[in-house]
Amino acid sequence: MQTPFRPVPAHPDFPAQEHAILELWRERRTFARLRAQNAGGPRWSFLDGPITANNPMGVHHAWGRAYKDLFQRFHAMLGQDQRWQNGFDCQGLWVEVNVERELGFTSKRDIEEYGIAEFVSLCKQRVLTFAARQTEQSIRLGMWMDWNDPHELRRLRDLLADDPTRVITVDGPRGPVTDTVEQIVGRLGMPELGGSYFTFSNENNYLIWSFLAECHRRGWLYKGHDTMPWCARCGTGISQHEMAEGYQEREDPGLTVRFPLVERPGEALLVWTTTPWTLTSNVAAAVGPALRYVKVRQGEQLYWLGRGTLKQALEGPFEVLEERRGADLVGWHYGGPFDDLPAVQQAFAASPDADGGPYEHRVVAWDEVGEDEGTGIVHIAPGCGAEDFQLGRQLGLPVIAPLDENGVFVPGFGSFSGRDVREVAEPIVERLRKSGRFYRVAPYLHRYPHCWRCGTPLVFRLVDEWYISMGPVYDQPRETLTREQVDASLRYQIMEVVDQIRWIPGFGYERELDWLLNMHDWMISKKRYWGLALPIYDCAACGTVTVVGSREELRERAVDGWEQFEGHTPHRPYVDAVKIACPGCGAPVERIQDVGNPWLDAGIVPFSTLHYREDPEFWRRWFPADFITESFPGQFRNWFYSLLAMSTVLRREPPFRTIFGYGTLYGEDGRPMHKSWGNAIEFDDAAERMGVDVMRWMFANARPEDNILFGWHAADEARRELLVLWNVFAFFMRYAGLAGWTPTGGAPDPARRPVLDRWILSRTAGLAAGVRERLEDVDVRGAATLISAHIDALSTWYLRRSRRRFSRHADEADRAAAFATLQRALVDLARIVAPILPFLAEEIYQAIAVAADPAVPDSVHLTRWPDGELAGLRDERLERAMGTLLRAAELARGLRAQAGLRLRQPLARLWVALPGGDLPERDALLALLADELNVREVALIGDESALVERRVKPLLPRIGKRLGSQIPAIMAAARANAVEYLPDGAVRLAGVTLAPDEVEILATPRPGTAVAHDEGLVVVIDTTLTDELRAEGDARELQRAVQDLRRDAELELDEPIELWIEAPTAVAERLAPYLGRLAAETLAEAVHLSAPPPDVAAVEVELDGGRARIALRRWFGEASR
Template identity: 25%
Template sequence: MFTDYNFNELEPEILKYWAEKQVVEKLRERKGPKFYFLDGPPYTSGKFHLGHAWNYALKDIAIRYKRMQGFKVWDRNGFDVHGLPTEHKVMEKFKLETKEDIQKFGVDKFVKECELYCLEMAEVMTKDLKRMGVTLDTSNPYMALKNEFMEGEWALMKKAYETQRLYYGEKVLTWCQHCETAVAKHECEYKTVKENSIFLKFPLKNKKDEYLIIWTTTPWTIPFNLAIMVGPEIEYVKVDVGGEKWILAKALANVVVSAVAGRTMKVLEEFKGEKIEGLEYTHPLEKYLPIYAELKKKHPKVHTVILSDKYVDTSAGSGLVHAAPGCGPEDQEACKPYDIPPYNTLDEKGYYPNNMNQFSGWRAKVDDAKFIEALKQEGALIETTEVEHEYPHCWRCHNPVVFRITFQWFFKVENLRDTILKGNKKVCWVPDTANNAYESWIKNLKDNSVTRQRYWGTPAPIWKCQKCEQVIVVGSKKELQELGGKVPKNLHLPWIDEVELKCNGKNKGATKCDGIMKRIPDVIDVWVDAGTTSWNCLDNDAKKMKELYPADLILEAKEQTRLWFSMLSICSYIYLGDNAFKNVYVYGMLNDLDGRKMSKSLGNIISPYELIDKHGVDVLRYYMCQNNAGQDINFSWDECAMKARYLHIIWNIHKLLISLANENKLNPYKLEGKRIKNILGLEERYIFSKLHSTIKEVTHLFETYRYDETILPLENLYLELSRTYIQMVRDKSTIGDEQDKETVIYTIGEVLLVCLKMFQIIAPFVSEAIYLNLREQFDLKPISISHYSWPQHHDLLIDKVLEADVEEAFGLIQAALNAREKAKLGLRWPIKEIVVESRNKDVVKVVNRLKEIILKQTNAKEIRVVDNLPEVKLKVKPEFGKIGPAFGALSPYVIAKLTMDSPQTILSHIDKENFYPFTVQGKEVKITRDMIQIEREVSAKYKEAQSKNAMVYVNVERNEELEAEGYARELMRNIQQLRKNAGFHKSDDINLAVKVSEQMKKMLEKFKLDIREKVGADKLDISLVEPSKKFEHHGEFSVKQEKFVTWFDKA
């Protein structure tokens, strides 16, 4: 039995219990309808970060709920393993820097090290999963490093090729010169950077001293410039600048000439961009790059002005845009109608090749300063300015990317957009904003490059004849074997490259080709790994696919809308012609306490183990999962601490239940529930209504995948059990009759157990510990709280009017307690009267219906409701800042009117109509609540506090009778504490003697019976002198200035 709530001791013990009793494994053995949860695979990077913890806490909530509903949940976990992060780790370990280093090290050895690293990290992360109480099936995680997974990808590639959705082509792609591979645009991280931008002048051909003015933030792309774009409808000007004629956008001319160049100008001519289409210019680096002449010969529009209404605007720069079709897909698109080809000769490392004369050996991006200097030497540089802008970086090594023309294999998806969007109409998204982001991404889908030039990845299953260049795309090991290949045990590089096939194609002369087919050197992009998880998680098994596909639920962070979610859809539609998922839950991103993104460089990363060590796993799950779907959050230690305090409350409820049950020798789970339910009081009807309305609400939220919204209703349920119901039945549970005590014990037991059944989804450790204590104490049969079914609500037990009334009543009670606090009057000291000031009919009804409860909870003698309390003087003060702008010249008359009219009249109108109407100077005026301030002058005999619908006043006047009762209550509390310190049980009767002053003796005489009953005294002697009899226990204490000396022992 767990005696105290100490998560450091409790959580490891619960984990041990679950393992020994095979709690989760036994749940998996149950039969029921199937539910397919697809785990988005985290990368095998090692120990969990807080984002992982949030992710898996939410996932565990989802699958625990479905299991309790009786579903047989397919919840196999997985890991993302291939790609650059692992390669970088291995390269760091063995001090490798380039592809050449890897080749020298040995590709076979390198790949084995990558595999070993991933398996080790997967083991670490699996331990983290278990430590967090996550119940996903970790017995056989899916991983792309397994042959069967890679075959699932091969099957997709083959299907794509057969359906003309896989093609080989040349495109300008973002390229990481550090990793020496293509990087998809959606994989790029955009970082805000400060760097030099340049304004340049390009001379027009055959026009002396006339220039096109351009601006760029990427000086390294200037050697690849082949055109200048203008907007056809944008207004341009030709201006005289010190004898030179500059052409630039009219809207930007003054900024460029005056602010940037520091010169003056005279406008010579105005025209629209379409007028200068076709103008030829000379590239300022032309003498160094003879290739331009060759390009111009083949493509006459090279180095001319072209039109683009899509990629030119006047938000910045000069209004003329430098176009390098080999350095960006937008430029390539704009140049294509003019037959201007992409030109970019960078190598894999981003270096300019040997045929670039003085630029040979320079490196893109790295050598921007050199290019600026070269342009300056040629007289093309107007000015350099520092600019802050967003620039793409490699998602894995975090270095800036460049652009490069590269041949890759692509998925043809642009004509798949409408199909995906149509299928998405059937998908439930939480929240809706995630659906909007997803659809926006899909509407702009571009053909994906699916090959990469690395080592640790699924080999592209494409064999190409070295003679006739015929291509075969292989879909499985079996097919490869049938084609005559000797299949290696491990399908990775380099072993798969040993497989050579005989070509069965035809030469141009229709003779049979006898060439050898070798696999292309590429690996498949890791996002294709991720995109095939929907069937690879099921081992691409026909039976499982029929029973389970598509996934019932996926759940990930919002960044995955453009990553994993879209790749799942693309791959599934290509391979299976249908979507991969039915329901999606999306959560936000986690920032630090100040709203900054967590990062190593800022030193603001909070480890989940920092939180677990401080507050435990349950608090981590409880806190993280309550955050609104799709919204970013700032981490808060204070909120974590609050959740920790709340867990102590639910713990104390079960301790109280066990204590009450033991004292009365009752088992709450063996009482006649049916009989008790027929005699429930208002307090019980309230808490059972709250229980069943919570079951109903939370079930609906789970059914509609609104996981974040389930937390607060469950929290509110056990807080209401503690703070409302248990407070209402304090006397009933201690000095009530046998039937009262049975009712209270039954009610607390029933509500607590049902609450635990639901709350264990959120906080499994504390819920299980409480349950195991109840199980041991009350002989409950299931071995785990998770083995119960999800509770069902009963509408007949729900009374929303009663719930609202009790909520209103406790609002009044809390206000009264706040007013007491202002008067520094403790709750044990009774007060004469509470006055509730309200015109709200519901408040009047509640005070009449629940009067006794309000009086008992506030320790007040009387309560009354009034429209206005005469002892309170109100004064209305106009808000000049609101009235002035609203009424202008009428303001003095409005202010005068408000000063003269009765505050009660003004407020009465505002309460009923939301405004106070009157006429001044023949014009109607309406005063709203924000146009006035209310000042209150309250009589000294009252202290006030506000509830939702009323002002509550506590009469703080004292008299001898109130003081006497207060002293009696303080005496009772102190005696009970002394009993507890002496080790007495509540059921133990005592003999009690109390020595007090003469005045105090007189005051306490009236309350002797109450004192005896409350402290369990068989005999009570209140005297001015010490007792002659010897007692076993003795104690002294003071209340205010009165001294009390007590003696007691067991009766």
């Protein structure tokens, strides 16, 4: 048999290899065969959190998707059956905003003029475009999922644009499926079509309907009337969940105005605001009842403001005239900033005071008022702020709501009516100047909420929105709640579900509970176009609210418009056409126009993708998911929350058992990736320039609970580590090829191989068990750390010490053992790294395992986890002994360096004192040490040798508590070695007797000897150099120089040479005994002890015995002279 092993490049092109592997997997249908192989095995249920199909995926997505792929591959190697379903998040404002941008739209009016049906279709098309793109990118990442053909997704997109009603037939896993284009798109991810799930699917939408109907049945769904954060550009309310994502620094005008007091002529309140437009709707001024307020004089003017705000609020000199508590100011009336506006007058008239007259502006008390900013007097506009609204409701204040849904002033606001809220700051300041209400304006930098999608600063607006009630918060510890209390409050029910889940890292558990305890009711409506059509029918005539739970129910209740909807997916505008009969009064009722919160879409997937309705048995098999993983930031209030809430409502059980969360990906400079900062890296660039395995290795080594800093330098570091593994592999390929080695027999049984072989195989067995244990515990970094240590051991100890065994000079049986061992170690290492580094593992496995044995599985990913097969090779005693040896080598190298004796210079002797006096397999191990350290003999010494002395190390954790203040004296005695050894093994230090188990006895060097020590291990080198040793050192030096020349001449490894050595006679004589070996090592067919011919380049070598010149050239079959 010819050797199957061929040299591989020393500098691999990882991206090119990865493309070749992708092609190999495609040709051999490897993934499909893996699924078939594991079908019917024990189940491992992974639930993919949907990725938003709205843009190409970024490197931050790759981090999470590397984890997802890693765990799926690992569990596949354990033989577990999986669903392998990827998910795309499809509906919601993020898609709308991008489509609007492409069309150049700036408002909802543009969309309505364009046509909602066409707009919604474009949203679907955008999703299909990027689902196709992300599918390709994920495949490039090596992610194995039941992918749709990206070309098919693009074809569906084009058909949708062309004619959604066209009937087509597509191939599905169970045969051809015929339907309209629109319906085929709506059925993507369903069993008959396979592939990724899409949250815009009919099933997803209708299941949310049934969830909402259930909420309504239990009385948790309601319409709220409140002042909400609102995006004027998007024309929609922003939920509490979304608010948190949009805080940004922003500069606003910090405007201070005077409110003249009615009962105190000549005096005015000073009030500060950063939102001038809200002054149009002012109804009150709030003071902190417990704060101190002062009256100050500035020129002719008299002002009231908080005592603690004088410096920041006033401009110019002032004189304090009077001081009062805030409570004393309450009830004072003042003239408002815009009393002439009809809207103000109407609102005040509609809210009469106790005397029956219209409401008047007044000072009110509010505990939340502070003195950190402004004037200590807060302007209150209940129609323009959430807290203002709450306060206004408590005090019965009138509400003035100035804005329409586009942020434009409604009629009744004089010249402001019809103007955009973003444009009125200047005119308002102008009006205030003219009316004498202006005091000062100064730019003010603060964190202000912005729309998380389009970046527009939010305003607050009085609106109707739909909510799911979270239930009461009880002011008592959770464990004291009664069953009735929990049954009455959804939030505590969710908490009980959260209790049953393993959160990794652990702080996730507290975070989620904290969120649940603090969260407000869940706002689920959005006044937009593309998304879940909320199945809510709010009868204007009698107020009855109906929530429709399914398509069938809608059909039954429909009294009008069904034929317009028939054949369409449950999206706007078609579903809007259907009217139902109000069960309260019989009147026809339209659906509310709102669409749903997109987290409803993602939260229902443990039900929709597992066919909760149409295949309960299937659902029961795969629910709950064993594992989900996503980036932590944000998801406590988003996906995790919606999963938990929906599963609690529908089943009151956890939708997943274990959740693994990770942090945020930043650029290498520690800042968020940002194109204009130059620290952004696109996924495609990263994949093609660093390779995805390098990326995956970086991710595997990251601490998931921290943020990761991602960049080209970090990638270089990761690649260097992989190159060490590659070099070991390349070494094997080159030498196995050179030796013509074949794996067919010849090698002794592993148990009878030399100690190095048994050691590396034991380490490999330990690695397989250790990595399995780490990955089962969801500790990728721990697994990666074990792998790194193993690669280091394989390269810098096993291979370095074994290299000669692979050469032509080695003993035949030993060489066979070495090749067989290294092959086995590499194949099994490839299997162990396969989940993390699927491409590199495959590359190595194909070259070393498949090429050598057609009977093995033809992909590393079709093999099983190797720990079971390897367990018999484990020898932990040997591993510990080798550990001691490695430490001895390290100490001895340090001694050589100190003594200025380089490794090439042989030494006569090395003395070693071993901890415990001996080692298993001592002779073989010490021979390795002699070889590594280039010493002729290793001699054992006892620890009572004259070279060392005993020292006592008291074990502080054991004696600290007992001995307390005597410790310093004991430690001083130990340092001075003032110790008395007692016959029973105890010792006396500073008059105190310490038991044998309270101290450690160390052998340490006596001062002044060339020794090194470490926990009972002592190493001593003999620094005496004889002439003979020097001569051998010279020979080694010369050999080194010849090898360098060979390299410079770019000779092949097996190309013979002829060699010239020109040296003084004395030097030549010293070298004579070593020339045979020199010739053998350097493949010199002829060695001339003479000057080289003039046409051959020579170099000088500095030897201990004098200077020599050497030269070589390729051997052509006979000597030159």
